[in-house]
Amino acid sequence: MNRQQMNPLQCDVLVVGGGPAGGAAARKAAELGADVLLVERKSVIGEPVQCAEFIPAMLKGTVNVKQKYVAQKIAGMKTVCQGEKETITRAPGFIIHRQVFDQALVRDAQDQGARVMTRTRVIKRRESGEILLKEKNGQTMMVRPRIIIGADGPHSTVGKWAGAVNRHLLPGVQITIELVKPLDHTHVYFRPDIYAGYGWLFPKNNHANVGLGLKPEGNSNGSIRDILDRFVTALKNSGKIKGTPKGYAAGWIPAEPVRKTVYGPIALVGDAAGHTHPITGAGIFAAVVGGEMAGKWAARSVKENDTSLLNRYDHEWRDLMADTLNRAHQRRLHMEARWEDFSTTVRKCWVAYREYYE
Ligand SMILES: Cc1cc2nc3c(=O)[nH]c(=O)nc-3n(C[C@H](O)[C@H](O)[C@H](O)COP(=O)(O)OP(=O)(O)OC[C@H]3O[C@@H](n4cnc5c(N)ncnc54)[C@H](O)[C@@H]3O)c2cc1C
Numbered sequence: 001m002n003r004q005q006m007n008p009l010q011c012d013v014l015v016v017g018g019g020p021a022g023g024a025a026a027r028k029a030a031e032l033g034a035d036v037l038l039v040e041r042k043s044v045i046g047e048p049v050q051c052a053e054f055i056p057a058m059l060k061g062t063v064n065v066k067q068k069y070v071a072q073k074i075a076g077m078k079t080v081c082q083g084e085k086e087t088i089t090r091a092p093g094f095i096i097h098r099q100v101f102d103q104a105l106v107r108d109a110q111d112q113g114a115r116v117m118t119r120t121r122v123i124k125r126r127e128s129g130e131i132l133l134k135e136k137n138g139q140t141m142m143v144r145p146r147i148i149i150g151a152d153g154p155h156s157t158v159g160k161w162a163g164a165v166n167r168h169l170l171p172g173v174q175i176t177i178e179l180v181k182p183l184d185h186t187h188v189y190f191r192p193d194i195y196a197g198y199g200w201l202f203p204k205n206n207h208a209n210v211g212l213g214l215k216p217e218g219n220s221n222g223s224i225r226d227i228l229d230r231f232v233t234a235l236k237n238s239g240k241i242k243g244t245p246k247g248y249a250a251g252w253i254p255a256e257p258v259r260k261t262v263y264g265p266i267a268l269v270g271d272a273a274g275h276t277h278p279i280t281g282a283g284i285f286a287a288v289v290g291g292e293m294a295g296k297w298a299a300r301s302v303k304e305n306d307t308s309l310l311n312r313y314d315h316e317w318r319d320l321m322a323d324t325l326n327r328a329h330q331r332r333l334h335m336e337a338r339w340e341d342f343s344t345t346v347r348k349c350w351v352a353y354r355e356y357y358e
Contacts, residue, residue: 014038014143014147016157017153018118020270027105027112028291041118053096054074056285060094062289063105063288065108071095072182074093079350080187123140129265131143131144147266147302147310149268150272164268168255169253169254171214171250172250185203186203187203199212201241211228215336218339253281254278256274258273273317279335290313331349334348335348
């Protein structure tokens with residue numbers, strides 16, 4: 001018998017997705033006393049890794065987990081725009097073991113009392129507000145939450161229920177490869193063939209995450225895989241990396257925040273809310289910080305029996321991030337429209353250059 005035929009599970013806050021946004025939201029809501037259920041469709045939280053694994057230095061204090069998730073320190077960022085001199089920017093941070101990071105957040109949430117179900121997907125929301133879950137073994141069950149936090153990534157199912165889908169997504173691809181010698185800066189590369197995007201080499205001890213993100217429409221430089229192969233060959237020829245690429249990974253990067261993140265009892269966080277920086281593609285910081293905000297307001301809504309308090313999450317993230325995300329989105333639109341004017345466009349649209357902030 002399917003479990004849906006029994007009484008629905010009850011919880012205060014249902015968190016959908018066990019990435020950094022979901023882990024942070026569940027941890028905060030549970031810490032503030034809410035009865036939290038987190039569901040994640042993957043078998044193992046954080047795996048496979050589809051990320052270049054850089055976090056800014058200031059995030060480390062916020063995350064505050066016991067597990068050791070740092071792989072190496074980063075002193076700054078080198079920007080290499082084809083045909084120009086390299087630019088060095090102070091952008092300190094860390095390269096992390098992303099799966100350890102995601103798992104640590106979820107473990108902390110469990111330590112605070114959150115229930116966690118892996119291998120479980122949300123499928124459907126009924127008009128009554130009940131949510132249908134499906135486990136990998138085919139079992140289904142119903143949950144009746146008071147608040148739903150959609151932390152289910154760029155193609156969010158919860159976002160679809162609310163009518164808020166990510167309208168502007170860019171593909172990102174990546175491999176892992178051996179470094180010729182260890183590096184202490186992240187490296188960012190602009191080349192005309194990485195159309196309205198950039199390539200990265202992020203050092204991780206003796207290896208590097210090497211990848212790129214670009215705009216597929218309008219690109220006439222071959223498949224994204226061909227462009228990645230060419231980029232890897234160029235880095236080999238420049239003496240930075242060696243050996244055979246491993247661990248091909250691909251994912252989608254939101255490039256525009258969704259218009260609204262709260263819909264009655266539903267809040268969207270992290271990539272589901274389009275909170276990734278539209279120019280750099282960085283989303284871990286916003287996922288964790290936004291996740292904590294949503295978790296806090298979800299717990300308060302439950303405690304004070306007032307769903308409208310969830311709107312404070314929308315105000316709070318806007319205060320912190322909306323200006324930055326909106327400026328970056330404007331720069332992205334410019335970058336996509338003027339890529340042919342390569343060098344001027346890159347200077348206006350990349351965070352390492354003064355022109356970006358004018
Ligand atoms: C190639 C690449 C490199 C990147 N590099 C960086 C980087 O170096 N630094 C950085 O800051 N950001 C980087 N990003 C962006 C960063 O990975 C995301 O912004 C971040 O993962 C967002 O976290 P999240 O929790 O919102 O979403 P996710 O990490 O995507 O987590 C969502 C979770 O929800 C689960 N899920 C989805 N649907 C369902 C469902 N129906 N039911 C249950 N579970 C569901 C998924 O399995 C997933 O685990 C990169 C992205 C890509 C694609």
